[in-house]
Amino acid sequence: MKDFDVIIIGFGKGGKTLAAEFAKRGKKVAVVERSEKMYGGTCINIGCIPTKTLVHQAKIASGMKGLTFEEKSEFYRQAISIKEEVTSLLRNKNFHNLADHPNVTVYTGMGSFVSPNEISVRTATEEFILKAEQIIINTGAEAVIPPIEGITDNPFVYTSTSIMELTTLPRHLVIVGGGYIGLEFSSMFASFGSQVTVLEGYSELILREDRDIAASVQETLEKKGVAFRLNAKVQSVKYVDQKAIVTFGDSLTNEVFELEADAVLLATGRRPNTEGLNLKVAGVDVDARGAIIVDEYLKTTNPDIRAVGDVKGGLQFTYISLDDYRIVREDLFGKKEKKMTDRNPVSYSVFIDPPLSRIGINEEEARKQNLDVVIKKLPVMAIPRAKTLGETDGLLKAVIDKESGMILGVTLFAPDSSEVINEVAIAMKTGQDYTFLRDFIFTHPSMSEALNDLFT
Structure with a gap:
């Protein structure tokens, strides 16, 4: 003892x-x-x-x-x-x-x-x-391992932990799960040069986000070459001739499909x-x-x-x-x-390219709560700094209480959003209304100054 x-x-x-x-x-x-x-x-x-x-x-x-x-x-x-x-x-x-x-x-x-x-x-x-x-x-x-036939001891099946030990770039990576972890790895491996297919069981991606934000994320990742199969229920993962064979069904049509892959990532939560x-x-x-x-x-x-x-x-x-x-x-x-x-609200960032960052409630949550809100949006292509970076995909969105002017939530799908969201968080935490960021003097050109236009 x-x-x-x-x-x-x-x-x-x-x-x-x-x-x-x-x-x-x-x-x-x-x-x-x-x-x-x-x-x-x-x-x-x-x-x-x-x-x-x-x-x-x-x-x-x-x-x-x-x-x-x-x-x-x-x-x-x-x-x-x-x-x-x-x-x-x-x-x-x-x-x-x-x-x-x-x-x-x-x-x-x-x-x-x-x-x-x-x-x-x-x-x-x-x-x-x-x-x-x-x-x-x-x-x-720890990673959640779903009950899929053939994944136990399968040398082609990885978790978000083990795939970072993989030293050979897969030509075709299949990702099971289209949540934040799955999207982050899809963006990463597509940028490295893999063909990436994401199998998502739901009919839409990232259900926690507003549909316009989710659509912008999907469109941007598709430009990178990421393919999405929605309503996909994975049935088995077998390995044949040094390849993984992923069998999945479409829950709407009941059709069954097979994909050949060099690696399969289980991104099904923790x-x-x-x-x-x-x-x-x-x-x-x-x-x-x-x-x-x-x-x-x-x-x-x-x-x-x-x-x-x-x-x-x-x-x-x-x-x-x-x-x-x-x-x-x-x-x-x-x-x-x-x-x-x-400590609420707490901001978070998902490091796809560009990063997706958010704090507070989104528009859908505000509507469900019957809040009287003003919604403001700004496409990334309208931001001068984004143009200088050559990165114009994405969308900025803010939810503001109509009567008080208080910021209820902000979602930034944009370059450097993981930094800019902290500025929004400080404004919200210190009780500033939206005019604080609308009229703040930011450096130029910067992604932060986009807050001036977002809150106008």
């Missing part, structure tokens, strides 16, 4: 930042991480950092005209190598930021509750018990990673989706155990996990004034 003040299960953004905070305050901290490849968490190793590194390389690739497929494949191999270099550097830095601190001990192994304040840790060589009065769960989320934690013995409850139930201060149904990051459900972003850290920090060491319900 080894005693600590705090045990943190998982080396993600919220957990690692809390570990450093506790250690700084003289607490003895144990951090349990099941894989040496995951020091630093999802974002650094299999999420935002590697994908955005590849998105950047794919954008470079899209501008390289006249290359053979073999030349494109070589560039892709180099891009994977760059991605590996970036993630390895950050993983090593994150490990040593904690492991080198005298108050922190990092254990690489599987952690599982054996009582409300005890964790069994199974490493490659031994098994032992850790004990602490304060425990933080930060185990993240779910909280709680398997093996033995939460029941700790008195920690989960909801119907498997997410750990927490209160506004991130306490679970056992108040001595908290959950931060993706494992508690909701928005799965590293900046949410970082904000979870702030909530716990302020609850334990501050004035207890910060809580989970304070």
